[in-house]
Amino acid sequence: xxxxxxxxxxxxxxxxxxxxxxxxxxxxxxxxxxxxxxxxxxxxxxxxxxxxxxxxxxxxxxxxxxxxxxxxxxxxxxxxxxxxxxxxxxxxxxxxxxxxxxxxxxxxxxxxxxxxxxxxxxxxxxxxxxxxxxxxxxxxxxxxxxxxxxxxxxxxxxxxxxxxxxxxxxxxxxxxxxxxxxxxxxxxxxxxxxxxxxxxxxxxxxxxxxxxxxxxxxxxxxxxxxxxxxxxxxxxxxxxxxxxxxxxxxxxxxxxxxxxxxxxxxxxxxxxxxxxxxxxxxxxxxxxxxxxxxxx
Amino acid sequence: xxxxxxxxxxxxxxxxxxxxxxxxxxxxxxxxxxxxxxxxxxxxxxxxxxxxxxxxxxxxxxxxxxxxxxxxxxxxxxxxxxxxxxxxxxxxxxxxxxxxxxxxxxxxxxxxxxxxxxxxxxxxxxxxxxxxxxxxxxxxxxxxxxxxxxxxxxxxxxxxxxxxxxxxxxxxxxxxxxxxxxxxxxxxxxxxxxxxxxxxxxxxxxxxxxxxxxxxxxxxxxxxxxxxxxxxxxxxxxxxxxxxxxxxxxxxxxxxxxxxxxxxxxxxxxxxxxxxxxxxxxxxxxxxxxxxxxxxxxxxxxxxxxxxxxxxxxxxxxxxxxxxxxxxxxxxxxxxxxxxxx
Numbered sequence: 001x002x003x004x005x006x007x008x009x010x011x012x013x014x015x016x017x018x019x020x021x022x023x024x025x026x027x028x029x030x031x032x033x034x035x036x037x038x039x040x041x042x043x044x045x046x047x048x049x050x051x052x053x054x055x056x057x058x059x060x061x062x063x064x065x066x067x068x069x070x071x072x073x074x075x076x077x078x079x080x081x082x083x084x085x086x087x088x089x090x091x092x093x094x095x096x097x098x099x100x101x102x103x104x105x106x107x108x109x110x111x112x113x114x115x116x117x118x119x120x121x122x123x124x125x126x127x128x129x130x131x132x133x134x135x136x137x138x139x140x141x142x143x144x145x146x147x148x149x150x151x152x153x154x155x156x157x158x159x160x161x162x163x164x165x166x167x168x169x170x171x172x173x174x175x176x177x178x179x180x181x182x183x184x185x186x187x188x189x190x191x192x193x194x195x196x197x198x199x200x201x202x203x204x205x206x207x208x209x210x211x212x213x214x215x216x217x218x219x220x221x222x223x224x225x226x227x228x229x230x231x232x233x234x235x236x237x238x239x240x241x242x243x244x245x246x247x248x249x250x251x252x253x254x255x256x257x258x259x260x261x262x263x264x265x266x267x268x269x270x271x272x273x274x275x276x277x278x279x280x281x282x283x284x285x286x287x288x289x290x291x292x293x294x295x296x
Numbered sequence: 297x298x299x300x301x302x303x304x305x306x307x308x309x310x311x312x313x314x315x316x317x318x319x320x321x322x323x324x325x326x327x328x329x330x331x332x333x334x335x336x337x338x339x340x341x342x343x344x345x346x347x348x349x350x351x352x353x354x355x356x357x358x359x360x361x362x363x364x365x366x367x368x369x370x371x372x373x374x375x376x377x378x379x380x381x382x383x384x385x386x387x388x389x390x391x392x393x394x395x396x397x398x399x400x401x402x403x404x405x406x407x408x409x410x411x412x413x414x415x416x417x418x419x420x421x422x423x424x425x426x427x428x429x430x431x432x433x434x435x436x437x438x439x440x441x442x443x444x445x446x447x448x449x450x451x452x453x454x455x456x457x458x459x460x461x462x463x464x465x466x467x468x469x470x471x472x473x474x475x476x477x478x479x480x481x482x483x484x485x486x487x488x489x490x491x492x493x494x495x496x497x498x499x500x501x502x503x504x505x506x507x508x509x510x511x512x513x514x515x516x517x518x519x520x521x522x523x524x525x526x527x528x529x530x531x532x533x534x535x536x537x538x539x540x541x542x543x544x545x546x547x548x549x550x551x552x553x554x555x556x557x558x559x560x561x562x563x564x565x566x567x568x569x570x571x572x573x574x575x576x577x578x579x580x581x582x583x584x585x586x587x588x589x590x591x592x593x594x595x596x597x598x599x600x601x602x603x604x605x606x607x608x609x610x611x612x613x614x615x616x617x618x619x620x621x622x623x624x625x626x627x628x629x630x631x632x633x634x635x636x637x638x
Contacts, residue, residue: 107596
């Protein structure tokens with residue numbers, strides 16, 4: 001029983017974080033059909049904001065808010081630097097500019113801060129543990145589960161009930177038509193980047209809460225996770241991203257418990273091979289998105 | 297067709313000038329830079345055969361270079377050194393020791409075989425999904441190289457490769473690879489693939505089996521990457537898996553994209569340009585570090601400048617310096633125009 005609870009909490013907390021990461025990526029992809037390679041760097045930005053403000057004596061919550069705000073700012077900046085100037089040109093051009101922007105941010109962190117890991121301040125509650133039904137769990141896993149439930153519900157509400165959300169979904173389904181009906185293209189795209197930055201900022205706090213330090217390359221793993229989750233779930237569907245995130249967490253956690261120490265080093269290779277198999281079976285991903293329209 | 301021969305002639309002449317020029321100057325440093333350039337050229341032109349013709353961005357290329365480098369290493373490290381360089385190597389492989397040239401071919405074949413197996417399902421994907429999975433493939437290859445200690449010595453540096461890559465070999469391989477890339481571009485597969493790059497639906501309607509065409513190009517690219525990896529391994533003689541990861545991927549993609557991914561001329565031009573810029577910037581970085589000894593090292597400046605250059609080129613010329621015509625084609629066209637006006 002204790003084991004089942006432990007397993008469940010592990011899957012849900014990891015899956016919640018993965019789902020949020022994937023969601024931030026799909027929101028951009030759904031509208032622009034473009035992958036944001038600089039997405040992981042938004043998480044890095046949140047982490048370094050925490051590090052840079054750690055000496056200021058602000059309460060932790062305020063620093064956290066500041067970190068999320070910085071992630072949003074950099075999200076919008078990504079749009080202006082890497083996407084807007086080349087958006088109408090080839091897909092490859094945008095992939096490359098966002099890849100270059102990601103490299104730019106990483107190397108700026110290397111140059112101006114340090115290549116070495118930096119400590120990030122965390123409230124005590126992140127390092128405490130509780131016992132539920134005999135399973136000992138770190139409180140941060142429960143926080144992650146709670147945060148992901150709240151955020152997923154909030155995003156679902158935003159997308160379904162508000163004007164902004166409906167306009168974003170309209171733009172994702174048929175961009176040209178949405179524009180003709182008076183949806184302002186640049187505003188929608190910028191808000192999608194802001195939302196993506198917001199999700200990245202929150203995930204950054206939860207993710208870095210697990211590790212406790214931030215390095216320039218910290219965004220790579222979340223980026224990969226988001227990539228794989230979206231490919232499994234279906235590149236264009238928001239529910240797909242969430243399903244993909246939880247499925248990937250299930251695969252990862254199962255491998256963690258079943259693989260021997262020798263094989264555990266190859267866990268990533270196993271996970272990705274499994275993903276290739278899923279794609280062989282369903283090249284479109286598990287859940288199909290809205291009918292594809294023309295890109296900007 | 298005539299302009300293709302002209303292109304081949306000009307590109308090979310450029311390679312010859314680099315090779316002979318660096319020998320005449322006779323400075324050890326320039327010799328190293330020029331050899332490095334020619335090896336990069338092999339890799340970038342290899343990537344061009346896939347990326348330029350299919351229009352799909354591939355991140356996995358450097359992973360196949362790594363496979364080639366390790367294959368050649370395992371096959372050529374002298375038997376008496378293997379105990380030290382690769383202590384956990386399987387027994388039957390401890391006695392294997394073949395000539396570096398043969399090993400280079402084996403490196404290409406191994407990379408191509410691995411590519412043939414893993415890429416078959418991936419080639420059905422288009423657009424972003426294809427790019428993302430190629431990124432995942434790079435991570436898989438890196439993870440395997442980093443952890444298969446028996447064959448790669450794990451994350452530690454592998455040493456003891458015989459230094460057999462000299463300037464002439466690098467130049468010959470680079471010239472052959474340029475010829476292969478040009479020939480592939482004009483072959484039936486290459487032409488159909490380029491048609492699918494321009495319009496996937498129309499090409500498929502004309503009967504092009506797109507996944508299969510892409511698969512062939514991907515195998516060829518991996519084969520060339522494997523050869524390039526072996527060439528590099530025997531040049532540098534000691535390396536670790538992290539030599540085949542994101543930083544190098546960024547570098548070769550920068551070279552190809554700034555030059556122009558659709559043409560072999562672009563691949564060559566980009567490689568030459570970026571190598572010169574990279575060495576210049578690294579020199580500046582080293583001078584800055586020497587001047588401010590101790591207090592705050594300058595790291596990452598080179599990459600920042602290259603990233604800015606890449607974004608700028610994408611905004612101004614999204615197709616790179618040579619977006620769709622090879623150099624020979626441009627020359628014959630401009631001559632024909634002159635004749636007309638005269």
